[in-house]
Amino acid sequence: MSKQVTDILIVGVGGQGTLLTSRILADVAVQMGYDVKVSEVHGMAQRGGSVVTQVRYGKKVYSPIIKKGDADILLAFEKLEAARWLDYLKPDGMVIINDERVDPLPVMSGKVKYPEDIVDRIQNLVPNTRLINATEIARQCGNTRAANVVLVGVLAAVASLPVQEMKNAIQTLVPEKAIEINLKAFEEGMGVIAS
Amino acid sequence: MKRLMIGNEAIARGAYEAGATVAAAYPGTPSTEIVSSFAEFDDVYAEWSPNEKVALEVGIGASIGGARTLVAMKHVGVNVAADPLYTFAYTGVNGGLVLISADDPGMHSSQNEQDNRGYGRFAKIPVLEPSDSQEALEFCKMGFDISEKFDTPVMLRITTRLAHSQTMVEVGSKQEYEIKGYKKNAAKYVMLPANARARHVEVEKRMLELKEYAESSEINWVELADTSIGIITSGVPYQYVKEAMPGVSILKLGMVNPLPETLIKEFAQKVDRLLIIEELEPVIEDQIKSWGIQVEGKELFSLLGEYSPELIEKVLKGVNNEDRYGLVKEIPGRPPLLCPGCPHRGVFYTLRKMRLMVAGDIGCYTLGALSPLDGMDTTICMGASIGTAMGMEKARGEEFAEKMVAVIGDSTFVHSGITPLIDIVYNQGTSTVLILDNDTTAMTGHQEHPATGKTITNQPTRKLDLVALVKSIGIENVQVVDPLKLDELQNALKEELARREPSVIIAKRPCALIETKPSGVKYYVDPELCTGCKICIRIGCTGINFLDEERIAVMNDNNCAGCGLCPQICKFDAIKVLEV
Numbered sequence: 188m189s190k191q192v193t194d195i196l197i198v199g200v201g202g203q204g205t206l207l208t209s210r211i212l213a214d215v216a217v218q219m220g221y222d223v224k225v226s227e228v229h230g231m232a233q234r235g236g237s238v239v240t241q242v243r244y245g246k247k248v249y250s251p252i253i254k255k256g257d258a259d260i261l262l263a264f265e266k267l268e269a270a271r272w273l274d275y276l277k278p279d280g281m282v283i284i285n286d287e288r289v290d291p292l293p294v295m296s297g298k299v300k301y302p303e304d305i306v307d308r309i310q311n312l313v314p315n316t317r318l319i320n321a322t323e324i325a326r327q328c329g330n331t332r333a334a335n336v337v338l339v340g341v342l343a344a345v346a347s348l349p350v351q352e353m354k355n356a357i358q359t360l361v362p363e364k365a366i367e368i369n370l371k372a373f374e375e376g377m378g379v380i381a382s
Numbered sequence: 383m384k385r386l387m388i389g390n391e392a393i394a395r396g397a398y399e400a401g402a403t404v405a406a407a408y409p410g411t412p413s414t415e416i417v418s419s420f421a422e423f424d425d426v427y428a429e430w431s432p433n434e435k436v437a438l439e440v441g442i443g444a445s446i447g448g449a450r451t452l453v454a455m456k457h458v459g460v461n462v463a464a465d466p467l468y469t470f471a472y473t474g475v476n477g478g479l480v481l482i483s484a485d486d487p488g489m490h491s492s493q494n495e496q497d498n499r500g501y502g503r504f505a506k507i508p509v510l511e512p513s514d515s516q517e518a519l520e521f522c523k524m525g526f527d528i529s530e531k532f533d534t535p536v537m538l539r540i541t542t543r544l545a546h547s548q549t550m551v552e553v554g555s556k557q558e559y560e561i562k563g564y565k566k567n568a569a570k571y572v573m574l575p576a577n578a579r580a581r582h583v584e585v586e587k588r589m590l591e592l593k594e595y596a597e598s599s600e601i602n603w604v605e606l607a608d609t610s611i612g613i614i615t616s617g618v619p620y621q622y623v624k625e626a627m628p629g630v631s632i633l634k635l636g637m638v639n640p641l642p643e644t645l646i647k648e649f650a651q652k653v654d655r656l657l658i659i660e661e662l663e664p665v666i667e668d669q670i671k672s673w674g675i676q677v678e679g680k681e682l683f684s685l686l687g688e689y690s691p692e693l694i695e696k697v698l699k700g701v702n703n704e705d706r707y708g709l710v711k712e713i714p715g716r717p718p719l720l721c722p723g724c725p726h727r728g729v730f731y732t733l734r735k736m737r738l739m740v741a742g743d744i745g746c747y748t749l750g751a752l753s754p755l756d757g758m759d760t761t762i763c764m765g766a767s768i769g770t771a772m773g774m775e776k777a778r779g780e781e782f783a784e785k786m787v788a789v790i791g792d793s794t795f796v797h798s799g800i801t802p803l804i805d806i807v808y809n810q811g812t813s814t815v816l817i818l819d820n821d822t823t824a825m826t827g828h829q830e831h832p833a834t835g836k837t838i839t840n841q842p843t844r845k846l847d848l849v850a851l852v853k854s855i856g857i858e859n860v861q862v863v864d865p866l867k868l869d870e871l872q873n874a875l876k877e878e879l880a881r882r883e884p885s886v887i888i889a890k891r892p893c894a895l896i897e898t899k900p901s902g903v904k905y906y907v908d909p910e911l912c913t914g915c916k917i918c919i920r921i922g923c924t925g926i927n928f929l930d931e932e933r934i935a936v937m938n939d940n941n942c943a944g945c946g947l948c949p950q951i952c953k954f955d956a957i958k959v960l961e962v
Contacts, residue, residue, distance in 0.1 A: 201718060213386055213548060223386060224514075225548040228490070229411055229827070234749060235924065236718035250625035251514075251547035251618070254692040255703035271713045274706050291716035292922055296754040299714045300930075312707050331940070 190277075192245030193346070194253040198272045199264030200289045201233040204335035207360060208262070209240040211339050214356035215348055216244035224251040237268055237291075262342055264321075264335065265289050270305050273312070281315040283341055285334065287322050317341070317380075324375050333372035336361070340376020350377070387551045389544040392515035393482060394419035395551070396522030397452040400478070401559025403427060404444035406437040408797060409826035410456030411491040412545035413484035417454050418829070421838045430829055430838045433764070433797040434459035438466045438481065445479040445535075446571060448562035450526050454482035457498045458763060462798070464501070470535050471505040472581040473571050474588075476562050478529035480522055483539045487661045488688030490542050491825075493744065493763065495687070497662035502537050502639035506585050508592050509537045509639035510601065513620040515549040521636060523557075524601065532588050532595070539638070541661065543618045543688065593640040601636035604649055611698075612653025614646065614666060614677075619659050619689050626694035641669055650675050657682070657698075661689050720749050722925040723894035723901075723943025725865045726818055729789070730757030731921050731951065732872050738787055738879075741774065743767035743799075745791035746825045746893075747818050754920045758789070765790070765798025771813040772806050780812050784879050788815045793823035793831040796846065800855070806884045807856040814878045814885045817848060818865070820893040828896055852886045859885035866891060868950045894943055901944035904960040907935045911956035918948045918957065926957075 195212065199205045209225055216223045221244040228238045241253045255274045261282045263269030269284045276282060284306060294301045302308075310316045321337040328337070336357060343353045354370060361369045387395070393416050397405065405428040407417035421428035431437035434455040441453035455463060460483050467481070483501065486492040502509030510525055512518040518540065525536040569577050596602060608629045615623050616635040623632060633649040635641070650656050650670075658667045658679035667679035682697050683689070695701040705711065720727050730750035733740050734757045742748060742758035743766060751758035760770050771788035790799045795817050806813055823829040830836040835845030849860055859881060861874045871889060878885035891897075907926075914933035918926050925942035928935050935956070949957040 200716065202721075217384075217386055217550075222550060223548070224550075225386065226543065227388065227546045227548070229414075229546050234718040234721060234746065234825075235716075237716040248549075249621045250691045251543060251549065251621065252690055254625070254690070254695065256692075256706065267713060267716070270709045271716075273709055274703060289924070290927060291714050292719055292753065293714045295919055295922065295924070295927070297916065297919065297928065298753075301714070302712060308709065312709075 190259070192243050192248050194258045195242045195260045195262065195342070195346070196253055196258040196272055196275050197240045197242065197262045198268040199238055200268065201235045201238045203264040204332070205238055205240045205264060208335045208339050209242050210360055211353065211356045212242050212342065214360065215352045216242070218352045218355070219349065221245055222248045224248045226251040237271060239272060260342065260346060262338055264338065266305050267291065267301065269309055270302070273309060276313065279315070280313070281317070281345060282309060282313050283317050283319060283338065283345065284309070285322065285338060286318050286320040287334070319379055321376070324379070325372050328371045328375055329368045330365070333365070333368050336369045336372040337376035340373040341379055343373070344377045344380035384550045384552050386548040387515045388415060388546055388548050389512070389515050389518045389540055390415035390546070391419045392518040392551050393522045393538065393540070394452075395553055396519035397450070397480065397526075398423045398426065399519070399554050399556050400450055400523040400526040401557045402450040402452050402526065403561070404441070404449045405429070405452040405454070406431045406440040407454040408432070408434045408437055408459060409823050409829040410459050410484070411826055412486060412542040413454045413456045413459070413482060414826045414829065415545070416482055417452065418838065420452060428838050430831060432832055434462040435466060438463035438470070441479055441481070442466060442470050445475045445477045446564070447476070448564050449477040450559055451477060451479045452482070453479065454484070456492065457483055457485040457496055458492065458494065460498055460501055462764065467501070467535070468505050469573050471507050472573060472578055472585055474533035474584070475529050475535060476564065478526035479535045480525040480529060481535055481537050483537055484545050485539060485541045487541055493761065495662060497665060498537070499539055499638050499665045500663060502539070503665070506589055507534050507537055507639070508532070508637060509539050510636055511539050511617040511638045512544060512636070513617050513634070514544070515547070515551045517636070518544060519551055519553070521601070532592055533584070534588055541618060589640055593643070596637045596640055596642040597644050599637065602642050602645060603634050604645070605632040605634065606652065607631050609653045611655050611657065612649055613657045613659055614649070614670070615659040616666070617661070619661055622689055622691045622694055623659055625691040627698065635666070638666060641666060643673060646670060647673065647675065650677070659683060659689070659694065717752055718749055719752065719922055719924070720746065721894050722923055722941045723945040725820055725889065725891035725894065726750055727755070727921055727923060728868050728947045729816070729818060729865050729871065729889055730755040732868055732875065733757050733787065733789070736872065736875060738785055739774065741767040741771040741786065741788045743790040743794050745794050747789065747791055752922070754922045764794055765802060768799050768802035768813075768815055769805065771815070772802065772809070772811045775811050775813050780882055783812045786813065787875070787879070788813060790815065790817055791824075792817060792819040792821065792833050792848065795848070796832050800851070803852065803857070803886070804855050811884055812882045814875070814887065817886060817888045819848060819888050819890045822893050822896055824893045824895070828893065848888055857884055857886050859883055860888070862888045862890050864891055865889035866945055866947060868947070894945070901946070903944040903946065904939065905937050905942065905944065905949060905957050906960045907937055908956045908958055909934050911954045913954055915953070918952055921948065921951060923948065
């Protein structure tokens with residue numbers, strides 16, 4: 188059975204801006220006329236915990252959450268989180284990883300080590316893995332906080348999402364004074380895939 | 383045009399379209415956005431109440447006063463409001479009242495995962511359960527009609543997944559609703575035994591009528607397809623069933639109390655194998671089994687946690703995608719933690735250092751219980767810290783109380799910390815209570831409360847003076863300290879713990895996320911002075927990291943809030959102000 192619904196799992200660390208990314212994506216899917224469901228995380232996990240936002244769109248979507256083994260794209264704002272949620276990816280799915288390391292408490296307190304080779308291991312398991320230094324690209328655009336929108340640009344390129352609708356969504360959803368930097372971040376993100 | 387809305391926003395919209403003009407709530411994940419969204423409509427009144435009991439009582443008053451009224455709370459909030467709820471179930475309403483119970487299967491942000499559909503059966507009120515945002519809007523509207531038609535409060539039971547998932551909603555227009563007239567009716571609203579006995583008769587009659595309604599209402603429906611399997615379900619699990627088991631027959635219940643017995647029996651007869659898929663308690667299952675119908679439910683599906691489409695596939699189809707890549711076990715956990723600059727961090731560091739027993743409470747500061755701070759001995763429910771401390775003292779003696787504090791946030795203290803503090807004074811306890819006053823209800827996303835001096839719509843109001851309040855209760859020893867000044871905090875604790883009298887210390891500093899002025903101070907670790915002792919790492923702050931190879935600490939400038947806590951902790955003065 189071919190998949191009728193596009194499933195995108197966005198994962199990261201509470202506070203990294205995953206919610207904005209999912210809202211931009213969902214806004215575009217609505218503009219494209221799809222049925223859309225988005226599952227968000229509020230509350231305790233937002234305080235630096237592991238967070239996941241799930242975006243699903245297609246002709247008809249039932250569950251707001253994605254089944255393990257179904258996600259078309261796993262977009263990870265942090266390396267460890269990519270590994271944590273990897274089982275959600277479908278066998279020929281794509282992983283986009285922001286080259287960012289955020290130590291969780293057990294690592295900070297020295298109880299366990301951060302698995303340094305985690306990206307290599309993911310790449311060995313999933314051939315379709317892209318490592319993006321979104322934070323650095325955002326810094327060049329003028330603000331590291333736009334890293335999430337760099338990743339939106341990457342996503343737009345790999346999922347062939349309509350550029351103008353994406354830009355409209357960014358303009359609607361980011362604060363006015365940040366629009367210019369974010370549009371630049373978006374274009375740079377798209378460029379990473381084109382190049 | 384359809385647009386995306388989280389369930390909570392859709393509920394607020396539904397109440398607005400139904401003509402509701404009063405709403406009350408105490409913030410609590412996953413319910414918070416319901417009344418904060420409702421407050422944004424024109425010509426309505428909305429409030430953050432001090433707690434859920436007050437919220438429901440305000441709602442009851444507004445309903446008796448003739449207005450359609452929305453009251454919202456998280457599942458455990460209904461426990462706080464249970465006392466008025468059970469009796470309001472007897473009096474019934476004037477203007478319709480819909481009570482939202484936002485349950486949290488899986489405990490994303492809660493201390494238990496109780497199933498509040500049980501309240502519906504226990505209080506004998508109808509319970510509706512939507513499965514997406516569109517239904518949340520429509521069921522909320524319907525709830526007001528049912529409430530008035532059957533003269534009962536209606537519970538709309540949602541779960542975290544409904545509350546915080548965005549799905550497509552077609553909004554309707556606002557219905558004109560004229561506030562109902564008020565006429566004194568003591569037989570209905572004064573629940574003296576003689577009146578209550580008469581009302582109980584009405585309650586039982588009403589339940590029979592509601593059962594009839596459930597049989598024919600469009601809120602429950604059958605999707606007949608492949609009859610080899612028939613699944614009875616409700617709420618978001620309905621969506622999981624549609625996703626995981628396409629083509630099966632489904633009885634979808636929108637009203638989960640009372641149940642449509644005939645409809646269920648007819649459905650049971652049409653299918654070969656009958657299953658019930660309901661999260662948490664076997665509320666529907668137990669009733670159906672009591673009618674002598676053979677059905678499978680909790681034999682197959684867990685009493686624990688949140689369900690998912692993959693869980694249903696796993697149980698019914700044997701599909702297993704667990705740990706396909708073998709990575710999961712090796713990935714260090716990432717528990718939530720206090721933010722950089724959080725004023726609570728130094729408090730828990732100090733309590734631990736002083737080796738105190740800590741009776742804790744509910745809020746962001748409950749994160750102080752986690753490693754490496756490990757700063758809490760108990761956490762039960764909102765306001766429990768103070769009574770728990772009193773009980774520990776009475777069990778173990780005043781000497782024990784010298785090594786123990788109750789720790790409670792400002793919003794939680796106003797919610798339900800005042801009465802146990804009165805108990806300490808009245809019954810001659812000597813405990814020390816530490817109020818962590820960060821000037822907001824932080825965990826739920828920064829809502830106002832009586833001691834912030836602002837209302838739900840950000841209007842200035844009389845600010846509750848916590849110092850004057852605790853003094854008026856009879857606490858004679860009250861100190862206000864800055865929790866980022868560790869010496870000040872520790873001295874106050876030493877002084878008050880040594881006293882054989884009750885004391886309150888208010889650790890006052892705004893939440894790091896609402897304090898808009900950054901400190902402007904940057905720090906660096908002097909590698910010559912750092913001995914690699916890691917004491918600064920043990921405060922669990924993402925603003926400072928440890929380099930394993932170099933064996934030294936280093937500031938993480940992206941995260942550091944410049945709060946100045948770690949320099950106070952370093953014994954070697956290695957963390958210094960960066961002169962710019």
